[in-house]
Amino acid sequence: xxxxxxxxxxxxxxxxxxxxxxxxxxxxxxxxxxxxxxxxxxxxxxxxxxxxxxxxxxxxxxxxxxxxxxxxxxxxxxxxxxxxxxxxxxxxxxxxxxxxxxxxxxxxxxxxxxxxxxxxxxxxxxxxxxxxxxxxxxxxxxxxxxxxxxxxxxxxxxxxxxxxxxxxxxxxxxxxxxxxxxxxxxxxxxxxxxxxxxxxxxxxxxxxxxxxxxxxxxxxxxxxxxxxxxxxxxxxxxxxxxxxxxxxxxxxxxxxxxxxxxxxxxxxxxxxxxxxxxxxxxxxxxxxxxxxxxxxxxxxxxxxxxxxxxxxxxxxxxxxxxxxxxxxxxxxxxxxxxxxxxxxxxxxxxxxxxxxxxxxxxxxxxxxxxxxxxxxxxxxxxxxxxxxxxxxxxxxxxxxxxxxxxxxxxxxxxxxxxxxxxxxxx
Numbered sequence: 001x002x003x004x005x006x007x008x009x010x011x012x013x014x015x016x017x018x019x020x021x022x023x024x025x026x027x028x029x030x031x032x033x034x035x036x037x038x039x040x041x042x043x044x045x046x047x048x049x050x051x052x053x054x055x056x057x058x059x060x061x062x063x064x065x066x067x068x069x070x071x072x073x074x075x076x077x078x079x080x081x082x083x084x085x086x087x088x089x090x091x092x093x094x095x096x097x098x099x100x101x102x103x104x105x106x107x108x109x110x111x112x113x114x115x116x117x118x119x120x121x122x123x124x125x126x127x128x129x130x131x132x133x134x135x136x137x138x139x140x141x142x143x144x145x146x147x148x149x150x151x152x153x154x155x156x157x158x159x160x161x162x163x164x165x166x167x168x169x170x171x172x173x174x175x176x177x178x179x180x181x182x183x184x185x186x187x188x189x190x191x192x193x194x195x196x197x198x199x200x201x202x203x204x205x206x207x208x209x210x211x212x213x214x215x216x217x218x219x220x221x222x223x224x225x226x227x228x229x230x231x232x233x234x235x236x237x238x239x240x241x242x243x244x245x246x247x248x249x250x251x252x253x254x255x256x257x258x259x260x261x262x263x264x265x266x267x268x269x270x271x272x273x274x275x276x277x278x279x280x281x282x283x284x285x286x287x288x289x290x291x292x293x294x295x296x297x298x299x300x301x302x303x304x305x306x307x308x309x310x311x312x313x314x315x316x317x318x319x320x321x322x323x324x325x326x327x328x329x330x331x332x333x334x335x336x337x338x339x340x341x342x343x344x345x346x347x348x349x350x351x352x353x354x355x356x357x358x359x360x361x362x363x364x365x366x367x368x369x370x371x372x373x374x375x376x377x378x379x380x381x382x383x384x385x386x387x388x389x390x391x392x393x394x395x396x397x398x399x400x401x402x403x404x405x406x407x408x409x410x411x412x413x414x415x416x417x418x419x420x421x422x423x424x425x426x
Contacts, residue, residue: 009153021103036059052095204380313399
């Protein structure tokens with residue numbers, strides 16, 4: 001591939017397809033949490049590909065009424081408004097058959113006789129592509145990349161055999177990453193299943209010796225306690241940002257915002273902001289300690305939580321004003337229990353039901369501290385903590401492995417695209 005002359009997107013062998021806009025765009029009341037066609041939003045297309053943690057659907061009739069933006073298998077999706085350059089690949093691993101893009105994205109549909117979709121997908125994740133996107137972006141409050149500007153981006157188009165070999169090398173890393181992600185889901189499901197067995201169905205070791213007694217929260221095992229979250233917290237605090245907001249810092253300390261409160265072991269490093277070290281060292285609250293649990297406190301998805309432990313995602317970092325950090329007193333409320341309890345759908349629903357502001361959803365310290373919960377006796381708390389610890393520790397080990405695989409893949413990608421690593425047939 002050495003000496004290969006890149007071509008512009010305008011001349012490349014693929015179509016650029018946008019979505020319906022204006023009067024054809026679905027109205028808010030037409031979306032539902034399940035249905036015929038997944039209507040992609042910004043939360044579904046991340047720097048790591050598709051994410052389906054939060055989905056909105058339209059029905060079959062509404063889908064048929066739209067003229068543009070319908071995905072086919074092997075299409076590549078690219079965000080062009082707000083967060084620019086996030087991309088995803090609609091391959092056979094995607095668990096939905098019907099998808100449409102919103103007005104902040106485009107579809108790249110390859111002529112497969114000249115350009116392999118998997119090769120294009122890897123290119124649009126490369127540093128070369130993103131540097132070109134950043135040079136062409138417009139709009140300060142709402143960054144965007146209009147199609148006419150996108151056509152100026154250049155990409156190498158080697159022979160199909162070379163494209164296939166490059167895509168194969170990089171896809172091997174993707175497969176290892178996906179395997180680790182699947183293992184994380186299994187381990188977290190095991191931990192949550194154990195929680196429900198012990199603390200929802202009350203089938204914990206020795207439960208025969210703990211008859212149920214009446215409490216303000218219903219019947220609970222004798223020796224357990226119906227209480228509130230705030231009573232059992234040693235700390236409930238939020239962080240902050242520098243006056244005037246976070247600017248681009250060449251060097252600093254990571255500051256975690258709501259976009260990175262996605263559950264244990266899930267972290268988008270590229271979306272982080274940095275605060276100046278001098279600012280960080282003056283922070284009295286919001287500095288993350290090992291095993292802090294974090295919760296998203298205001299915005300569209302209040303109640304989402306994460307668990308920072310074992311030097312992941314960093315050994316030194318903080319949170320901004322949109323995130324609460326929670327630390328239990330450690331007697332009956334331990335951090336492993338606290339994180340899993342916050343992940344329970346019933347807990348998330350209880351948190352969201354406390355919000356009284358539809359325009360700007362949010363919860364405050366008093367509201368969060370007032371949440372009711374049942375805590376076990378100290379012996380059961382210790383037993384549960386030790387039982388789930390290996391599961392949660394392995395999740396973090398896998399998350400670190402994913403981070404290393406992505407870093408290696410991203411370092412390899414430009415060398416393959418530039419021809420520094422020879423992939424020509426021998």
